Amino acid sequence: MQVQVSSPPPSPGTACACGEATEAEKLARITEVVEAFRDKPGSLIQILHLAQGIYGYLPIHVQRLVAEKLDVPVSEVWGVTTFYSFFSTKPRGEYSIRVCLGTACYVRGGVEIVKRLSQTLGVGVGETTPDGKFTLEVMRCIGACGLAPALLVNDKVVRQVNPDKLNRVLALCE
Numbered sequence: 526m527q528v529q530v531s532s533p534p535p536s537p538g539t540a541c542a543c544g545e546a547t548e549a550e551k552l553a554r555i556t557e558v559v560e561a562f563r564d565k566p567g568s569l570i571q572i573l574h575l576a577q578g579i580y581g582y583l584p585i586h587v588q589r590l591v592a593e594k595l596d597v598p599v600s601e602v603w604g605v606t607t608f609y610s611f612f613s614t615k616p617r618g619e620y621s622i623r624v625c626l627g628t629a630c631y632v633r634g635g636v637e638i639v640k641r642l643s644q645t646l647g648v649g650v651g652e653t654t655p656d657g658k659f660t661l662e663v664m665r666c667i668g669a670c671g672l673a674p675a676l677l678v679n680d681k682v683v684r685q686v687n688p689d690k691l692n693r694v695l696a697l698c699e
């Protein structure tokens with residue numbers, strides 16, 4: 526599988542504006558994680574979770590690093606990264622809003638919620654607002670079917686979503 530690199534990785538030693546770890550430090554931490562977990566069966570998903578926690582998302586150069594350190598093809602890492610919705614290959618916003626489109630939420634207006642959020646935020650599904658505040662995503666059942674439609678704001682479940690509630694949720698994120 527041919528994996529395209531859309532943009533070059535940030536140069537090592539580049540610190541972000543908030544004073545977090547530098548690029549080099551993050552990559553070194555990911556290398557440590559791979560070394561620590563590489564011999565555990567089925568460790569790839571766990572390593573990718575940790576790598577995403579360290580880096581924030583999983584761009585291709587991070588996937589390449591993981592593949593190289595695990596001695597597996599990049600296509601294998603790419604396949605897992607793109608299969609699971611909780612992994613992202615692009616930077617996410619400060620608030621990740623994931624609308625449930627499982628059956629219960631779908632029949633109770635999940636798609637309308639997606640449309641409304643898309644209009645309000647001015648982004649499509651899978652996109653992040655230009656200010657880096659919100660990322661709009663969809664996902665399957667989040668276990669709140671009895672109080673559908675539901676969505677997640679980062680890890681927090683919001684149940685029985687309606688337009689008023691949606692506005693309040695967005696206002697709380699400001």
Ligand code: FES
Nearest residue numbers: 627630666669670
């Ligand atoms: S279908 Fe949405 S919470 Fe289950």
